[in-house]
Amino acid sequence: MPSDPNSPEYRRRRFRPIPVRMLVPNMITLLAICAGLTAIRLSTEGRMELAVAAIVFAAILDGIDGRVARMIKGQSKFGAELDSLADFVNFGVAPGLILYFWQLHELNNGGWIAAMVFAISGGLRLARFNASIDDPNKPAFAANYFTGVPAPAGAITVLLPVYLAFLGVPMPPATLTAFYTLLIAFLMVSRLPVFSGKTVKMRVPPEMVLPVFVAVVVFVALLIGYPWHILSAGTVAYLISLPWGWKTYRDHERSLAAQTAAAVAPTPEAAPTFPPSPTATDQDNRPARLN
Numbered sequence: 001m002p003s004d005p006n007s008p009e010y011r012r013r014r015f016r017p018i019p020v021r022m023l024v025p026n027m028i029t030l031l032a033i034c035a036g037l038t039a040i041r042l043s044t045e046g047r048m049e050l051a052v053a054a055i056v057f058a059a060i061l062d063g064i065d066g067r068v069a070r071m072i073k074g075q076s077k078f079g080a081e082l083d084s085l086a087d088f089v090n091f092g093v094a095p096g097l098i099l100y101f102w103q104l105h106e107l108n109n110g111g112w113i114a115a116m117v118f119a120i121s122g123g124l125r126l127a128r129f130n131a132s133i134d135d136p137n138k139p140a141f142a143a144n145y146f147t148g149v150p151a152p153a154g155a156i157t158v159l160l161p162v163y164l165a166f167l168g169v170p171m172p173p174a175t176l177t178a179f180y181t182l183l184i185a186f187l188m189v190s191r192l193p194v195f196s197g198k199t200v201k202m203r204v205p206p207e208m209v210l211p212v213f214v215a216v217v218v219f220v221a222l223l224i225g226y227p228w229h230i231l232s233a234g235t236v237a238y239l240i241s242l243p244w245g246w247k248t249y250r251d252h253e254r255s256l257a258a259q260t261a262a263a264v265a266p267t268p269e270a271a272p273t274f275p276p277s278p279t280a281t282d283q284d285n286r287p288a289r290l291n
Helices: 008-014 020-044 048-071 077-102 109-132 140-144 151-158 160-166 174-189 206-225 227-264 280-284
Strands: 145-147 193-195
Touching: 020 048, 020 077, 048 077, 048 151, 048 160, 048 227, 077 109, 077 151, 077 160, 077 174, 109 145, 109 151, 109 174, 140 145, 140 227, 151 174, 151 227, 160 174, 160 227, 193 227, 206 227
Parallel strands: none
Antiparallel strands: 145 193
């Protein structure tokens, strides 16, 4: 870009309009930030059900904005940075504050430390993801795995005690809630391989389009009609699946190590061959001048 701000070329490049396809995913991300900030406000007012619903809504929007950007080719570096900021607010700060205003405040400073550690862990998790996204040393199969529990999943998972309380389960001790919060925070910043499914091809055969639509509609209806049942069951199933992701990652590592070892293994050298020694018959058949 020209350095002279008065030049027409500088003005043309500096003030050129932004394509609409780049604005759409960013607007979705901003809407997700509004949902996260609204969740914080609702939690301070004691309206916990609406606060948790706002976090779930923000998680849904977080899963949509990236796909919309790739679909309409509206990816941008600005959008990536904005998405990271939204994830920190929605899935780090907001869930920690919800838990604090819900029960952790009973532990005074101890509860605040647990909520703060969770929020910081979410920020560290996002920073590590951004720093390693272009790592050239990662094996090909690693693209299908997250390193540590992703921030949106961590936010949905850490609110499990709240879901159970909405179902009528007796509220656990505040100490147990704080320990569970710290456990999820540790899983977020850990090196645990978590299956992501990003590279799984989701091609639906034509004859299965209508059944898939029906299944999606049924799931959405169940989520609206029985939100705490679905969120509780989904959270428990997700936690149970974490060891499976670690096992499949280790299997891929062993397979890659075996292939690498076979590729670099030295091939056995062939034994030197010598011409056969002449036999007695061969010596008798030699020309007379050689006898």
